[in-house]
Amino acid sequence: MFKCFRKIAYRTTKRCLDIVGSGAGLAVTAPLWLPAAAAVRLTMGSPIFFRQTRPGLGGHPFEMLKFRTMREPKPGEDRLKSDADRLTPVGAFLRETSIDELPTLFNVLEGDMSLVGPRPLLMRYLDRYTPEQARRHEVKPGVTGWAQVNGRNALSWEEKFAHDVWYVDHQSLLLDVKILAMTVAKVLAREGIAAEGEATMTEFMGTDA
Template identity: 60%
Template sequence: MSRAARVTDVVQRAIDIVVAAAVLVVLSPLLLVVAAVVAAGLGRPVLFRQPRPGRYGRPFTLVKFRTMRDVDERRGLVTDGQRLTGLGRVLRATSLDELPTMWNVLRGEMSLVGPRPLLMHYLDLYTPEQARRHLVRPGVTGLAQVRGRNALSWADRLALDVWYVDHRSLALNMRILARTGLILVRREGIAAPGEPTMPEFTGTPQPGGTEPDSA
């Protein structure tokens, strides 16, 4: 790791602590309102908790507001598209479901800016180059989120994550944060075509057209 990258990481961590603490305090009334709305619309628990890979692939528990109903085969609630509610779509479109992740930022499990934390079982599907996305803390927002968000292909999204790792700086982080605000207002790239968010990642095709075993 270069000296510039180390300085960026140290200063960014200080910024993360200050901003995350401020958001949790200042927006605590909004957090309570959203929690009450989720409880009324989806029931309890109001928070969604799931293990996600953090820096170096070490797992942590991601915390967000719930946007989906529980799986219920009798009611036909199986896929993400079937389980995602109208309330959930609004929370995702406005990123209000992400507010509790400030707790993950405060704890040092995430940063304001970095590659988004994906699913644990994806770890075995990345190429060695793609796996380098885990050399930094995952972010609430990131370069891929401001370059297309969920409308990007997996290959493009992961390539942007790795590019960010190699070129991260405080100036780049500030640009990503500013661009994130604009995207939230415009509600761009919320979902891939025909998907509630993104299709499942099944690995990157290998030379010869084969894909890694995802079993």
């Protein structure tokens, strides 16, 4: 019973931290929004925001919001295979500084995401996870997470998922605060933005048995 109470207390406190933290984050970063939006509009046109359905808690879909970092595909250009070519200089800067992630703070306020948790990936990956990897959806996805502060996109998919599941098994308020503090250092150092030779990461096709 004490374990159940502790879990409820943690979830309640974490939600309070999410609301206060995302609200404070939006207020502190407010001066960056107009320049970022103007830069996206001038170099990539409309829309300014990138919206995509991602799996949340339990794999249930929600619409994630970010600043757009890629131009639209040219006629005949494969949207799924042209990330590196479509990433603009402005978009690369937004990613390197994590400014593109600021709109996800609204997802945190709405309760679809948390400040800390496994990153929300693509809906089409859901059927590609092993049962162990799928455990990453036992918690809300996060703006940052244990995998992000331990290599980010420089990790292999299997390494990222192992970090995600480790977080699920070890989550605590102290760990969340530690991850948030480490995230600030990682963002300032601009580490692990992309996998070698890629704009972000290669597509996850599943783990061989």
